[in-house]
Amino acid sequence: MRHRLSLVVLTVSLIIIGAWIVVMPGGVLGHADLVGYAICHRIPERSFIVGGVQLPLCARCSGTYLGALTAFVAMFLMGRRRAASLPSAPVLAVLALFVVVMGFDGVNSYLTLFPGAPHLYEPQNWLRLTTGTLEGIALAGVVLPVFNQTMWANATGEQSLRDLRELGLIVLASVIVIGVVLVEPPALLYPLAILSSGSVLWMMTLINSVLATLFARRENVALTWRDAIPAMLVGLAMALVELSAIDFARAYLTHLLGLPY
Numbered sequence: 114m115r116h117r118l119s120l121v122v123l124t125v126s127l128i129i130i131g132a133w134i135v136v137m138p139g140g141v142l143g144h145a146d147l148v149g150y151a152i153c154h155r156i157p158e159r160s161f162i163v164g165g166v167q168l169p170l171c172a173r174c175s176g177t178y179l180g181a182l183t184a185f186v187a188m189f190l191m192g193r194r195r196a197a198s199l200p201s202a203p204v205l206a207v208l209a210l211f212v213v214v215m216g217f218d219g220v221n222s223y224l225t226l227f228p229g230a231p232h233l234y235e236p237q238n239w240l241r242l243t244t245g246t247l248e249g250i251a252l253a254g255v256v257l258p259v260f261n262q263t264m265w266a267n268a269t270g271e272q273s274l275r276d277l278r279e280l281g282l283i284v285l286a287s288v289i290v291i292g293v294v295l296v297e298p299p300a301l302l303y304p305l306a307i308l309s310s311g312s313v314l315w316m317m318t319l320i321n322s323v324l325a326t327l328f329a330r331r332e333n334v335a336l337t338w339r340d341a342i343p344a345m346l347v348g349l350a351m352a353l354v355e356l357s358a359i360d361f362a363r364a365y366l367t368h369l370l371g372l373p374y
Contacts, residue, residue, distance in 0.1 A: 119329075123343050126350035133353045141303065145169040145310035151359035152313060159222075159238060164299030169310045172238040173219065175294060176245025177252070178312035179305075180287050184253035185315070187283045193273050197262035200254050200274035207280060208254055211247035218244040239295055246287045249312075250280075256319055263323045264341055266333045314352055321355075322348030 137147055149155055149169030160171045168175055188196070199205060222236035258273045274280050294305065322344045326332055335341040 119343070122347060126346045129350040129353055130346065133357065137357070142166065142169070142306055145306040147360055148310040148313050148356055149174070150363065151356040159236075159241065161238065161242075161294060161297055163297045163305060164302040166302055166306075168302075169306050170313075172241035173215070173222075173245035175305075175309050176242040176247075176291070177215075177249040178309050178316065179290050179294070180246030180249025181253040181256075181316060182249075182308060182312040183246075183287045183290055184250045184283050185257065187286055188253070188257055188273055191279065193257065193271060195261050195265050195267060195269045196271040196273045197258050197265070197268035198270055198272045199258050200272050200280075201276060203277055204254070204272075204274045204280050207277065208251035211244075211251045215244040215248040239291075242291055242294060246291055247284075250283055250287060252316070254280075256316065260319045260323055263326055263332050264335050264344065266336050268333070314349065317352035317355070318345055318348040320348070321351040324348075325351065 134144070137144060139146065146169045153170045153174040155167070155169075155171055157167055159173070161168050161175065170178065188194075200208065218236070218240060221232050221234065222241060224230040224232040225236055254274050261268045274283075293301065322341070325347045326344050329344075331344070335344070
């Protein structure tokens with residue numbers, strides 16, 4: 114019975130994923146915009162325009178998810194694929210500072226939406242991108258070990274980030290990514306759109322697959338990525354349902370209030 118239920122859940126998940134790809138409107142950029150529309154305000158003035166096309170996420174959100182993607186790739190290259198311990202205390206302190214800096218800049222930026230509201234400085238897209246990137250690094254450094262300690266039977270006790278040197282290398286790699294986005298190269302419209310929106314799906318898939326694994330009481334069972342695929346497909350399907358529900362709710366409320374899409 115448990116095996117049959119698992120097959121049903123997996124089949125439904127595959128149907129949801131396929132339906133989202135086929136039924137939802139737009140091509141590659143259209144689907145990336147659907148992801149962005151669900152989680153981001155997408156105000157044009159606070160977003161980057163590449164090749165005459167607005168990226169699916171605003172400057173801050175683009176930084177958050179491109180920064181997270183950079184950190185994930187770096188940690189994988191460092192051999193932390195199965196690292197199940199949080200970063201060291203000094204690294205955690207710096208990551209917390211990254212989040213605080215992003216929050217401070219975000220509040221200051223938000224206040225400028227209200228004419229006459231006091232704010233400390235004029236927000237800039239490069240600053241939104243930078244602080245968002247720092248936040249993304251912090252998120253990845255925490256999400257990866259949480260996923261690993263839930264999913265893998267052979268997770269290691271390694272820390273996702275051992276020391277400030279490793280964190281510095283990730284920050285340095287992120288500076289390169291920031292520089293590329295700031296240049297707004299038309300040739301990289303599709304890569305930037307796919308990587309930023311894809312990182313949203315990746316992050317949500319990891320978190321949802323952890324929830325699905327806990328719900329199914331299948332913690333610490335997977336030995337290989339092949340073993341983890343079912344849980345991750347369920348996590349991806351959950352992410353697409355969540356994003357679609359937010360898309361429809363936002364579109365409905367936007368229409369109801371007479372606001373621009």
